[in-house]
Amino acid sequence: MEHAQAPLVTTSDAALADELTRLAAAAGAVITSASTTDAVLRGWTSAPVVLVGADLAATLADLAPPRRPGVQVIAWAPAPPDTYRDALVIGAERVVELPSGAELVAELLTDLGEAGRLDGSVLGVVGGCGGAGATTLACAVGQVAAAHGPTLVVDLDPLGPGCDRVLALDDAPGVRWDSLGSASGRLSGRSLREAVPRRDGLGVLGWPATPAAALDTAAVRETLSAARRGHDTVVLDLPRAGDQVAEAAAGCALVALVVRPTVTGVAAAARWVAALPDPCRVGLVVRGHGAAPDRVAALVGVPVITAMSDQRGLAEALDLGLGPVRSRRGPLVTAARAVFAAATEGSVLA
Ligand SMILES: Nc1ncnc2c1ncn2[C@@H]1O[C@H](COP(=O)(O)OP(=O)(O)OP(=O)(O)O)[C@@H](O)[C@H]1O
Ligand SMILES: [Mg+2]
Structure with missing residues (x-):
């Protein structure tokens, strides 16, 4: 037959x-x-x-x-x-x-077994300055995307709080970067999806308790390729600097740059954009009050995806193990939806 x-x-x-x-x-x-x-x-x-x-x-x-x-x-x-x-x-x-x-x-x-399925879309989130809210937004976008199909949040920042912790998956069994850190041939999309800590449609690839040495570029490339094959959406929590950032950002349909609308916040974000070889797929998420979003966009040199005020009750939601999105309303989930829509529809950057 x-x-x-x-x-x-x-x-x-x-x-x-x-x-x-x-x-x-x-x-x-x-x-x-x-x-x-x-x-x-x-x-x-x-x-x-x-x-x-x-x-x-x-x-x-x-x-x-x-x-x-x-x-x-x-x-x-x-x-x-x-x-x-x-x-x-x-x-x-x-x-x-x-x-x-x-x-x-x-x-x-x-x-x-997954033939015929389109590779998932990859989007990155990065902070315009330290503590801007990138990890929080990356996890929130992961929660929003997971309602639409299998999603993976990939933590590329060894010095952050840990996306697995933010999503309350730090105690869940599964592979972390220390198991994938060296290139070992072809990794299947399904194996990666089934191996990472996961709750319902949302998985996370995070770090072990004591992050190992820097990641191997080839291993990151192979892992992200498997992540796309195994998920509808892959969200990268990007550090501001490091060996993997430029290449990982270049592979994203959209990079959401979380910027604080202050003099220092804007200056740092503009520097990050200037250091990118190709800033054309970057959009801003302006967090908090200060300069108007349009003014921030003009100064940083990239368009605005959305602006959001601070999310009340965030620390409490994280303490309860609910992840940053605890309800269907609020500034953070609204911004996360806008980022997800911009990445999947290309709306803001068209
Ligand atoms: N939308 C938000 N509303 C209110 N507080 C927030 C929001 N996003 C982040 N925070 C708070 O700001 C702090 C930094 O957040 P987060 O770790 O997400 O920032 P980051 O940009 O990833 O920082 P880092 O520079 O360490 O990578 C945390 O205490 C977090 O709870
Ligand atoms: Mg972070």
Whole structure:
């Protein structure tokens, strides 16, 4: 039986076929097996992933099938030396040796369960100055977004209060940056979603009690890519400075810059914007009273998404473990909704 979205497996090695069927079953995927070259070529372009047994790699290389992404050659370790040449001719992404590569195959197949789902949108929140309210707003936007679909708040600031604490998920079991801090191959969107501390639709990727050394750039890149594949919305709590900030901000559909409408608040926010290579997707959230939002926008040089007064009862809501959004009304939830809408609809920056 053929499934349009099923990975195509071709091998005449019965043990390899069994192993790939087992890995697929564990990943919740149904595979299509092609035992003849005709069958392989028929499914070659439409299958989301093609797993070619090393035993048939040379035969397939002779047929010179069209180049396509997602082809993997699977071999029992150690792969025969010719396998690498055949893989190159077929245009395979890699040779995966079993049994050590089983996890990688499982991850590739697991992501197929989410095939057809669009990558989630990523938005960042950063403070124009220290204590502006960025972490609070990031968590509030996470709570608002979670009502629309799976959402992940990613804490990129090792010196903040901890988004997991603000969202009252600090005692929840799950992975934190110390488990993901070094690049270890491809991480599936679903595995990340299921591994982080989570309540209903809202998960958080935070820090261990004692934050480890600085994050590895490649690991952050891989994690954010998996986060997008596994969630509808990803909210980044960005520190004002650090190795990851420019790249993470560049990957955001929108960066909400929380600014205090004071002389010092505006000056610091303007400096942050000036340091960005591409400030065109930044919008302001003006918090508190002082200079008019339009004036702040003119001075900082980016448009206003929204302005909000201080949220009363915030400390109490956090102490109660409710997260910053404790009711459907109030300045903070209204601002969080505006940021979410601006990121998903592109309204403010159009
Ligand atoms: N909308 C708000 N209304 C009232 N108080 C707020 C609001 N947002 C934040 N605060 C308070 O301001 C303080 C700093 O908040 P928060 O940690 O969110 O700021 P930040 O910009 O992330 O700071 P940091 O520079 O440490 O990253 C906290 O005490 C918080 O409760
Ligand atoms: Mg913060």
